Amino acid sequence: MKALVLTGTKKMEIQDLPEPEVKPDEVLVNTAYAGICGTDRALYAGLPGSANAVPPVVLGHENSGIVAAIGKNVTNVKIGDRVTVDPNIYCGQCDYCRTDRPELCDNLSAVGVTRDGGLEKSFTAPASVVYPIPDSLSLKAAATTEPVSCAVHGMSLLDVKPYQKALVIGDGFMGQLFVQLLQAYGVHQVDFAGIIDEKLAFNKEKFGVTNTYNTTRDSIPADYDVVIEAVGLPQTQEQAVEATKKGAQVLMFGVGKPDQTFSMNTYEVYQKQLKIQGAFINPYAFKDAIALLASGEMDVESLISHEVTLEQVEDVLNGKVKGVSKAVVKVSD
Amino acid sequence: MKALVLTGTKKMEIQDLPEPEVKPDEVLVNTAYAGICGTDRALYAGLPGSANAVPPVVLGHENSGIVAAIGKNVTNVKIGDRVTVDPNIYCGQCDYCRTDRPELCDNLSAVGVTRDGGLEKSFTAPASVVYPIPDSLSLKAAATTEPVSCAVHGMSLLDVKPYQKALVIGDGFMGQLFVQLLQAYGVHQVDFAGIIDEKLAFNKEKFGVTNTYNTTRDSIPADYDVVIEAVGLPQTQEQAVEATKKGAQVLMFGVGKPDQTFSMNTYEVYQKQLKIQGAFINPYAFKDAIALLASGEMDVESLISHEVTLEQVEDVLNGKVKGVSKAVVKVSD
Amino acid sequence: MKALVLTGTKKMEIQDLPEPEVKPDEVLVNTAYAGICGTDRALYAGLPGSANAVPPVVLGHENSGIVAAIGKNVTNVKIGDRVTVDPNIYCGQCDYCRTDRPELCDNLSAVGVTRDGGLEKSFTAPASVVYPIPDSLSLKAAATTEPVSCAVHGMSLLDVKPYQKALVIGDGFMGQLFVQLLQAYGVHQVDFAGIIDEKLAFNKEKFGVTNTYNTTRDSIPADYDVVIEAVGLPQTQEQAVEATKKGAQVLMFGVGKPDQTFSMNTYEVYQKQLKIQGAFINPYAFKDAIALLASGEMDVESLISHEVTLEQVEDVLNGKVKGVSKAVVKVSD
Amino acid sequence: MKALVLTGTKKMEIQDLPEPEVKPDEVLVNTAYAGICGTDRALYAGLPGSANAVPPVVLGHENSGIVAAIGKNVTNVKIGDRVTVDPNIYCGQCDYCRTDRPELCDNLSAVGVTRDGGLEKSFTAPASVVYPIPDSLSLKAAATTEPVSCAVHGMSLLDVKPYQKALVIGDGFMGQLFVQLLQAYGVHQVDFAGIIDEKLAFNKEKFGVTNTYNTTRDSIPADYDVVIEAVGLPQTQEQAVEATKKGAQVLMFGVGKPDQTFSMNTYEVYQKQLKIQGAFINPYAFKDAIALLASGEMDVESLISHEVTLEQVEDVLNGKVKGVSKAVVKVSD
Numbered sequence A, B, C, D: 001m002k003a004l005v006l007t008g009t010k011k012m013e014i015q016d017l018p019e020p021e022v023k024p025d026e027v028l029v030n031t032a033y034a035g036i037c038g039t040d041r042a043l044y045a046g047l048p049g050s051a052n053a054v055p056p057v058v059l060g061h062e063n064s065g066i067v068a069a070i071g072k073n074v075t076n077v078k079i080g081d082r083v084t085v086d087p088n089i090y091c092g093q094c095d096y097c098r099t100d101r102p103e104l105c106d107n108l109s110a111v112g113v114t115r116d117g118g119l120e121k122s123f124t125a126p127a128s129v130v131y132p133i134p135d136s137l138s139l140k141a142a143a144t145t146e147p148v149s150c151a152v153h154g155m156s157l158l159d160v161k162p163y164q165k166a167l168v169i170g171d172g173f174m175g176q177l178f179v180q181l182l183q184a185y186g187v188h189q190v191d192f193a194g195i196i197d198e199k200l201a202f203n204k205e206k207f208g209v210t211n212t213y214n215t216t217r218d219s220i221p222a223d224y225d226v227v228i229e230a231v232g233l234p235q236t237q238e239q240a241v242e243a244t245k246k247g248a249q250v251l252m253f254g255v256g257k258p259d260q261t262f263s264m265n266t267y268e269v270y271q272k273q274l275k276i277q278g279a280f281i282n283p284y285a286f287k288d289a290i291a292l293l294a295s296g297e298m299d300v301e302s303l304i305s306h307e308v309t310l311e312q313v314e315d316v317l318n319g320k321v322k323g324v325s326k327a328v329v330k331v332s333d
């Protein structure tokens, strides 16, 4: 079976692996598509994602495919089903799992991170993380269910209302998902901040946002009820807090570097009664993400800038392929 | 009518004022007790509180008394009722008032701040902010309903559960209220941080907390689900965030200085999925505060360190009276 | 000034009234449009609405217009502003008002019910209930802000998610608003139940719902996560509860007759863990309603079946005009 | 190993069973105490509980004990730990499990219902449902963690506040837990309804409630913000709804008979804006239940009317032992 194996830091090779065996609670999936994201770049570079990847391992935590086999305890999918897989597997035993915060699980494991994922012909996953998808959802779009589900989870930590004005900082793939999600949830005054004027102009047109800001040049008015930070830099985190009006909520969605800090005004957090909220992965959000994609409420296919083969993945990860906004790997037909 | 008038920055004098007239929607209250808090110190020193005080004005935004007269549109209290007054008056017309966030009102006014308050024989207030109190609640304790209501509002911005472990930083009057409130709402693992060992020892004994920390010496373990910051300094705000474990909520209750900042780790807000929440005054919290005081669930009388007369107030405000933890003014019998 | 006055039970006449005077907190509005709803039919017939109407009074609690004068304390609108008026006025003094449930106010009054409303050339309202509208919202559509706000409030009592399947029972004007609102809030599997096949077919096409049921003939499967009852009959309330699957929420939005009851299964409320939720008018929902209408997310103009004059209103109320789905009165240009 | 086996409808016998083997994810518990509740009576009589019991099976879904062995994947407990076991096991694969409503799991199984429970010397359970308990919690009290957790879950479906007035209908064991829980969560105006005057008098004294009602004789005023129905009869469900004031929440906690119905007023659900809420078992509530018991906030030991042996259990279940309020079985020392 053809597999793209991460064999060490910044090392990958195509190998012929035996097809994995299915345990009683597991499902074997023939991969259709696998998405590539920043976490894959981190893992390729030897850095941690939401969990740690120890080579040799097959990446691919965003994926879709067809059920090829099921273990004897599996009841939620059957052979032939079109599915998408939530990579994150919770231990069920720790305090976090047992107080309804599984995303903070002390023993988090993940398909495509701590165990083999979608960058190979077939992979296994516990049935509990395998979701059937409706006919109206393409396998290509379904490969982005995981990032959509992270944004859905982020939104669930906020309290948004139609009258509010929202700003998304960072006009990459996640930012583009958030703009659509805000609109899908009833918020229609959404603005966008980025660093490349052409991309901002494109996003303004595509998503019907009102104002765009180039954070390297423009100052953002303190006029937003909801701010989504989707970059992960101290300066954009600070800009996110500064863009708030009284009563605002800031979602700190971007993943920063462990040794960096951002600062905020001691008095304003009180006087504006701010809420600053972190967001970590995607608990209980797959069903919503699938519904949003299947209804056409969220468009992801037009945001996929590159469709590549297993052989091309390393060049996407090491940056040789330029201008990647979102890449998906076509693993098989 | 005897009144203590703030006549300028750091200037106060006893004057004989005419008794105020009652408008159709107003209540005339014969003051029993008025509480003194940090906001009064700020106003005395010419700094803003939640709103600005322009001398000449009579301070006293925490208070209790007896209804002496009511306007013709008043239905909720009658002459002779024992009452406590919520100082904060919301305009009703601004966007904040009309989206259920009156505390952020663009035109906030306040009894004892922008209009005459309790430091005089009688004062008026709109009926909408005058609350009858039950017999089981003393007029002295009722004079602290406003600070209790601020803490109640702060709690309402959090989601607390019995299994959680809480830390209160700042063992002054507000911190002492929060420890009691956490317990009243079902959280029984509560710890306390301050700067004076004797006071910490006293509080530990009095409130049955498990651990205390002297923030000038001890490092606080990153082990808390809920942290209440009730000091208002950058360093304690930073300690509050650092004391969190995964999934924690931090209430930034302390009021900082306008020109100061605190910083937090860029990566941890994401990886711990933190919530940092400001809290501003006390909307819709008076009925709860009265119920908590009347049931005996919250004890405030034993926390009142000083009972003073109108003549002694200025020495409390300018710091001549030392060791004040909580002072109330006995205005009349 | 031309006014249509309710002079007694089922009695109305056009009269020439003096133009009302504006009190300090009030706004004078030149009416553009007034909507007619079931509450007006009840008031015309001598029955109570959300409050009681005592003739002589001018109805018209749904309305829009232009500000003609403002009292001296008014800051939120100015002469010439295009506005819509929330009819409901809360006393501010009762326990409900002071525990953040003003809709349950013990002393509710209402423009167009307890005081003169929009069925005359000009009417007054407290500034706190007058809302400016953006240019993108027509005065005709704005006259339906009140019913939209009731639906918005109903939705705020539920917890809806994209994965859920919703059913709206009653395909009248309110039902049509709810279908759109569910979609605006991210729920895209919405079905519809009514009693007239042609209307159901029309609604199916217009709103893109999947299934329709004729409640006089079809049985509804117990398959819905969210059910909105928008009829107000015992049988449809029972159908609403029976259409639930485990974990469902039922919004009892329809207004029943005071002497009727509906019944539900004693065991199922437990075993399905049902939530049955009543909804009463529209607190804090005007800003959202305006935003939804102004963004184009909700279409109401195409749902207005009749545009009439003041002279024609009585025939709409007494049923002489047939086939009225939604009528608005053009009061002036 | 000594075990009390349910061998058929209303048939039980002491048998000598082999000690169960521990699977990789499981824990072997030496039972200390097992509680007996209404569900056990139902299962004994051949009726369903939250799930179905198929004889031969060992009942005992409320229990505590000492860890005797652990499977190789178990990390949350170790041999010798004092523990209590949550009986309910969720499949993890169904839509309910994956939308954060595991209590409604389509494939619910349960220790002491669908698999052997605590009425034997030792039993196994998945590690995910085994909870260590602190020293301050006795094994006897810990055997009631499951019913406490059901009440905790019920409370989590409500929004309670200190100013509210609550009524608990049904002064049995669950009602007694709810009165304590309401107080533990800050509600101190709690009243109680039952059918036996002596028991009501006892409960009034014990729990410091203000008013008691005998539902066979007294009419209950429509004066409650929160009503907990803990009987499960149509008449008490109807009384629960009728005891509400505007804005009230009713928790339908009692388990009714499948073929019974209760009725409510069509108009009042709207005009009072009522919330009627079912409650099913106990998701994510064990940690809170343990904390409440361990802190002393909830007292259960004094509510245990009978401590029996395995040999006496059948007489408790078939009603030969009279006057049982709460029975626990001492299985071993």
Ligand SMILES: NC(=O)c1ccc[n+]([C@@H]2O[C@H](COP(=O)([O-])OP(=O)(O)OC[C@H]3O[C@@H](n4cnc5c(N)ncnc54)[C@H](OP(=O)(O)O)[C@@H]3O)[C@@H](O)[C@H]2O)c1
Binding pocket: A037, A038, A039, A147, A150, A169, A170, A171, A172, A173, A174, A175, A193, A194, A195, A196, A199, A215, A216, A230, A231, A232, A233, A235, A236, A252, A253, A254, A255, A256, A279, A280, A281, A282, A325, B270
């Ligand atoms: N919380 C979670 O669970 C979670 C899940 C997924 C992702 N994330 C995080 O979300 C963030 C966004 O992810 P992504 O996949 O969208 O990444 P991405 O494609 O790299 O997008 C980041 C975007 O931010 C823009 N940007 C960079 N510096 C900026 C600045 N100073 N001001 C404004 N915009 C700036 C970039 O512009 P250019 O394109 O011009 O460089 C890019 O468009 C990342 O930090 C990622 O780790 C978090």
Ligand SMILES: NC(=O)c1ccc[n+]([C@@H]2O[C@H](COP(=O)([O-])OP(=O)(O)OC[C@H]3O[C@@H](n4cnc5c(N)ncnc54)[C@H](OP(=O)(O)O)[C@@H]3O)[C@@H](O)[C@H]2O)c1
Binding pocket: A270, B037, B038, B039, B147, B150, B169, B170, B171, B172, B173, B174, B175, B193, B194, B195, B196, B199, B215, B216, B230, B231, B232, B233, B235, B236, B252, B253, B254, B255, B256, B279, B280, B281, B282, B325
């Ligand atoms: N958000 C709101 O709506 C609201 C409402 C009311 C009050 N507040 C704010 O809440 C804060 C507390 O109010 P309060 O009335 O309790 O004031 P307080 O009586 O002055 O109490 C502050 C306490 O913090 C202690 N403290 C000072 N520095 C500390 C440090 N580095 N580490 C730990 N503890 C330290 C003080 O110790 P010593 O006694 O030894 O000096 C004192 O006990 C203030 O900032 C106040 O403005 C906010």
Ligand SMILES: NC(=O)c1ccc[n+]([C@@H]2O[C@H](COP(=O)([O-])OP(=O)(O)OC[C@H]3O[C@@H](n4cnc5c(N)ncnc54)[C@H](OP(=O)(O)O)[C@@H]3O)[C@@H](O)[C@H]2O)c1
Binding pocket: C037, C038, C039, C147, C150, C169, C170, C171, C172, C173, C174, C175, C193, C194, C195, C196, C199, C215, C216, C230, C231, C232, C233, C235, C236, C252, C253, C254, C255, C256, C279, C280, C281, C282, C325, D270
């Ligand atoms: N809770 C609140 O705050 C609030 C606010 C506004 C309105 N409401 C209530 O909401 C309800 C709907 O208002 P509306 O303005 O939409 O009234 P409406 O225009 O009369 O609509 C009711 C719809 O229900 C249909 N219907 C009648 N019997 C039915 C049955 N057995 N099964 C299914 N559908 C049936 C009617 O069909 P036909 O058209 O063929 O007769 C009509 O389309 C009313 O009860 C109203 O009082 C409540």
Ligand SMILES: NC(=O)c1ccc[n+]([C@@H]2O[C@H](COP(=O)([O-])OP(=O)(O)OC[C@H]3O[C@@H](n4cnc5c(N)ncnc54)[C@H](OP(=O)(O)O)[C@@H]3O)[C@@H](O)[C@H]2O)c1
Binding pocket: C270, D037, D038, D039, D147, D150, D169, D170, D171, D172, D173, D174, D175, D193, D194, D195, D196, D199, D215, D216, D230, D231, D232, D233, D235, D236, D252, D253, D254, D255, D256, D279, D280, D281, D282, D325
């Ligand atoms: N939702 C859940 O997850 C869940 C979990 C556990 C239990 N439950 C249910 O909760 C209910 C209470 O459980 P329990 O263990 O407390 O049962 P219990 O001990 O039998 O208590 C029921 C109490 O209700 C009293 N009662 C009977 N008829 C009454 C009436 N007409 N008016 C007022 N009181 C009346 C009984 O009085 P006497 O003692 O004088 O007979 C008894 O004290 C049961 O229906 C049980 O199935 C539900």
Ligand SMILES: [Zn+2]
Binding pocket: A090, A091, A092, A093, A094, A095, A096, A097, A102, A104, A105, A106, A107, A108
């Ligand atoms: Zn875990």
Ligand SMILES: [Zn+2]
Binding pocket: B090, B091, B092, B093, B094, B095, B096, B097, B102, B104, B105, B106, B107, B108
């Ligand atoms: Zn305001």
Ligand SMILES: [Zn+2]
Binding pocket: C090, C091, C092, C093, C094, C095, C096, C097, C102, C104, C105, C106, C107, C108
């Ligand atoms: Zn009121």
Ligand SMILES: [Zn+2]
Binding pocket: D090, D091, D092, D093, D094, D095, D096, D097, D102, D104, D105, D106, D107, D108
């Ligand atoms: Zn399940």
